[in-house]
Amino acid sequence: MNVHDSERIAGMLEAAGYVPAAADVTPDVVVFNTCAVRENADNRLYGNLGQMYPAKKHHPGMQIAVGGCLAQKDRGTITERAPWVDVVFGTHNLHRLPALLERARHNAAAEVEIVEALEVFPSALPSRRSTHHSAWVSISVGCDNTCTFCIVPSLRGKETDRRPGDVLAEVEALVDEGVLEITLLGQNVNSYGRSLGDPGAFAKLLRACGTIDGLERVRFTSPHPRDFTDDVIEAMAATPNVCPQLHMPLQSGSDVVLRRMRRSYRQERFLGILERVRTVMPHAAITTDIIVGFPGETEADFVDTLHVVREARFAGAFTFQYSPREGTPAATMDGQVDPVVVRDRYERLAAVQEEISWEGNRALVGQRVEVLVVEGEGRKDAVTGRRSGRARDGRLVHLGAPSAALIRPGDVVQAMVTRGAPHHLVGDGPLLAHRRTRAGDLWWETAQGALEGPEQGRRSTDLGMPTLRR
Numbered sequence: 001m002n003v004h005d006s007e008r009i010a011g012m013l014e015a016a017g018y019v020p021a022a023a024d025v026t027p028d029v030v031v032f033n034t035c036a037v038r039e040n041a042d043n044r045l046y047g048n049l050g051q052m053y054p055a056k057k058h059h060p061g062m063q064i065a066v067g068g069c070l071a072q073k074d075r076g077t078i079t080e081r082a083p084w085v086d087v088v089f090g091t092h093n094l095h096r097l098p099a100l101l102e103r104a105r106h107n108a109a110a111e112v113e114i115v116e117a118l119e120v121f122p123s124a125l126p127s128r129r130s131t132h133h134s135a136w137v138s139i140s141v142g143c144d145n146t147c148t149f150c151i152v153p154s155l156r157g158k159e160t161d162r163r164p165g166d167v168l169a170e171v172e173a174l175v176d177e178g179v180l181e182i183t184l185l186g187q188n189v190n191s192y193g194r195s196l197g198d199p200g201a202f203a204k205l206l207r208a209c210g211t212i213d214g215l216e217r218v219r220f221t222s223p224h225p226r227d228f229t230d231d232v233i234e235a236m237a238a239t240p241n242v243c244p245q246l247h248m249p250l251q252s253g254s255d256v257v258l259r260r261m262r263r264s265y266r267q268e269r270f271l272g273i274l275e276r277v278r279t280v281m282p283h284a285a286i287t288t289d290i291i292v293g294f295p296g297e298t299e300a301d302f303v304d305t306l307h308v309v310r311e312a313r314f315a316g317a318f319t320f321q322y323s324p325r326e327g328t329p330a331a332t333m334d335g336q337v338d339p340v341v342v343r344d345r346y347e348r349l350a351a352v353q354e355e356i357s358w359e360g361n362r363a364l365v366g367q368r369v370e371v372l373v374v375e376g377e378g379r380k381d382a383v384t385g386r387r388s389g390r391a392r393d394g395r396l397v398h399l400g401a402p403s404a405a406l407i408r409p410g411d412v413v414q415a416m417v418t419r420g421a422p423h424h425l426v427g428d429g430p431l432l433a434h435r436r437t438r439a440g441d442l443w444w445e446t447a448q449g450a451l452e453g454p455e456q457g458r459r460s461t462d463l464g465m466p467t468l469r470r
């Protein structure tokens with residue numbers, strides 16, 4: 001969600017006449033779009049702001065703006081702790097950034113503006129997308145749940161759904177621009193439509209995406225096990241461009257811990273969903289999020305999580321060691337677990353999941369995969385000369401050097417899997433097929449500097465499967 005907001009922030013600034021700064025010049029404006037979910041977000045923000053201070057002193061007129069969840073949380077504290085910050089804006093008023101920069105410049109004083117309810121749905125704002133081939137599409141913002149570890153509802157507010165017609169119009173416009181893959185975004189996509197009086201709206205939206213010519217891949221994030229209904233599973237299976245991938249957050253395998261987390265599904269329901277998904281999509285890659293060491297978690301609770309992980313056979317997992325977030329109910333709960341114990345459980349969980357992921361990837365050796373080539377996914381690509389991309393099920397695939405020179409980010413290729421590693425697949429034989437796409441043409445033109453304005457210098461966005469690492 002934050003990456004998508006950043007695209008909107010960049011798009012708005014460009015619409016207001018700003019241009020991206022070259023890498024070797026000090027920019028006139030720096031915007032921090034913050035996230036409050038991860039540990040130490042505030043330390044990192046204030047550390048970064050401290051580093052900006054000398055640059056600002058030596059560059060008169062430079063402006064620094066801080067937005068996003070941490071700004072929504074800390075508000076005026078930011079300008080108290082870092083008085084050289086010019087603008088603070090929250091999650092509900094992104095659209096105000098250009099005006100706030102202007103006003104701060106005119107008044108030579110900091111502007112702090114935080115509002116409590118969404119003023120403009122971010123999708124109505126201009127966007128500077130990072131790639132030609134893939135795009136995020138917001139279907140809702142905010143969340144009506146109250147998971148006790150999560151700060152999101154208090155910072156992003158209640159769920160607001162976007163009308164299906166607006167969502168589909170945006171998807172069609174993106175496809176017209178050459179986009180092949182979209183990811184529908186919401187804090188809880190399965191509650192989409194309730195505020196519109198149509199609880200089945202998400203399944204209908206998936207089916208409607210299936211009718212859009214030229215749209216090859218549809219993904220979504222995040223579902224919620226409580227609200228994940230069979231009509232969505234049926235729509236996934238019946239809509240060929242919906243990818244065989246599901247990111248289904250488990251959080252804990254213990255019913256007791258789930259209750260303390262205020263996650264109103266239980267182990268049995270969670271595993272039942274996975275079984276039904278696999279019945280109709282046997283090759284779906286299912287990934288998850290897991291928190292270990294939630295307050296009150298006993299060794300028996302943790303063993304329950306290991307049990308679900310073994311049963312679920314996730315293709316990959318985001319695993320987290322619990323740490324308290326100020327402002328959440330869990331932060332003040334009894335039974336905070338000793339960090340040494342949390343670390344030990346985390347490592348045991350990671351070892352189990354790594355073995356399962358690796359086994360799943362090894363089982364794919366010898367199979368043909370379709371790969372959408374993506375820039376920036378393979379950290380060693382520049383050194384090795386290979387290309388990387390994502391299979392339809394979201395797996396990261398590294399394509400070997402003999403084929404790499406021929407293909408461009410945005411192109412679609414078919415390759416044989418020659419090796420399965422814990423976190424990726426390798427296809428280093430000759431390509432079995434290569435389809436040049438309009439997104440690939442646009443990437444090439446951008447790389448040659450042939451495109452102007454917002455088209456110039458797009459970077460890649462990671463839309464893929466989580467790795468095991470924290």
Ligand code: SF4
Pocket residue numbers: 143144145146147150151152153187188224
């Ligand atoms: S459903 Fe997700 S965003 Fe909403 S409160 Fe729970 S963890 Fe947070």
